[in-house]
Amino acid sequence: MKAAVVALACIFSFGFSPTAFAHARLVSSTPAAGGTAHGPTIAITLKFDSRVDGARSHLALMMPNGNIKPLTIVADGASELDSHSTLSPGKYTIRWQALSTDGHITRGEIPFVVR
Template sequence: MNRTRFLFALTGLAAASMFAAGPASSDDLHLRLVSSAPEADSTVAPPSEIRLTFSQVPQEGSTSVRLLDHAESLIETGKITHSGDGEIFHAPVGTTLADGSYTVAWRTMADDGHVIRGEIPFVVKSGTIQP
């Protein structure tokens, strides 16, 4: 095999192994947010809870949920509980939210110690019919 052919073979090998460990499969293995209620960028009636569903069970006690209004003032939420196998988190909203823009800021930690976080903006409009 001459040098060019050898390099070509190496490149093919590298491409094949990258394909085998592609981003789609590693994404499935790692902790991520699968869905939320309210959904990001949705308009909803005042919610009675914030619900986050993760792709796997985070580290015990590592999940926090903060609800902020348009002025980034913290709105009190109740004690977080979980359901399912421990991957669905519920934060009760004790008050009826006034019409306006809100953000859920969440944070959690995977079993391997990686912290992931995100923000979910949504709008409250009383009288909105949920689909």
């Protein structure tokens, strides 16, 4: 609950002062949003515009059947969250939640297809 309040405060503040906050915004990802990956082993990389806390960030995959599968994060201690998974062909969505060093949480979804 406290985290949700902080996240809301962050988003609210951000609207008024775009440069004053260092919360982590997603810059790019592999697979890319709407992109296609070739299995079975899929490397997952999320790059942010600021440092993220790998131990307190979360990655999960929504599987083609709707189940949620948590992903183990391999963090580089900087602005990247990495993982990998062995996947069958189908439609997937990465759900990410990143805690940046300013204590703010950002989250999002990255849909992709495995061929």
